Amino acid sequence: MTRIDRRDFLIALTAMTLVVLSSNVLVQHPFTHWGMGDYLTWGAFSYPFSFLVTDLSNRRFGTKGARRVVYVGFVLAVMLSIVLATPRIAIASGAAFLVAQLLDISIFARLRDKAWWMPPFISSVISSGLDTAIFFSFAFYCGVVPGFGLTISETLGQAGIVDACIALPWINLAVADYGVKLALAAIAIAPYGAILALMRPRLQRHA
Numbered sequence: 001m002t003r004i005d006r007r008d009f010l011i012a013l014t015a016m017t018l019v020v021l022s023s024n025v026l027v028q029h030p031f032t033h034w035g036m037g038d039y040l041t042w043g044a045f046s047y048p049f050s051f052l053v054t055d056l057s058n059r060r061f062g063t064k065g066a067r068r069v070v071y072v073g074f075v076l077a078v079m080l081s082i083v084l085a086t087p088r089i090a091i092a093s094g095a096a097f098l099v100a101q102l103l104d105i106s107i108f109a110r111l112r113d114k115a116w117w118m119p120p121f122i123s124s125v126i127s128s129g130l131d132t133a134i135f136f137s138f139a140f141y142c143g144v145v146p147g148f149g150l151t152i153s154e155t156l157g158q159a160g161i162v163d164a165c166i167a168l169p170w171i172n173l174a175v176a177d178y179g180v181k182l183a184l185a186a187i188a189i190a191p192y193g194a195i196l197a198l199m200r201p202r203l204q205r206h207a
Helices: 003-026 049-084 087-110 118-140 152-158 170-187 189-206
Strands: none
Touching (some): 003 049, 003 087, 049 087, 049 118, 087 118, 087 152, 118 170
């Protein structure tokens, strides 16, 4: 890896870590404006940009390099989130992040040769839906898990992790969160295209 490659990788890794870390903190705070406190958290507006970082990493470094950004970003973000957020949110975020981002990379790779806007938009729409479902069901569901007989808090307690469930209307939050992700997936096409245009000379040199 050249010095420029290392610099770009560090930029991508830093951006990914900051997006996920800030989202894990912001998701604990409802968006109370316009009566949306039961439907949105502040994290809904920051987390979708993780898919922008992943897609640009995929275009810049290829599938293998994008996975490295995801893996390293996953470790750093979870470690920092354990300090700044609750362990349950850190676990929920880590699991959702890893599964959804790897799916995003896979879908992007399959669509790489399509129209420039198609890979980031379609991969983000599909993978962010999975991310939303995993995160909100694990982070804020306080009842007994069907077929399991224990709550998530009780299960974590058996593993030595002290947890007090934050009782938020997680289904409402999940639906609204996904709506915001869809909107931002469309809005992010513009900055994706602008950054891609700046990257193209470098990509052509590496081709």
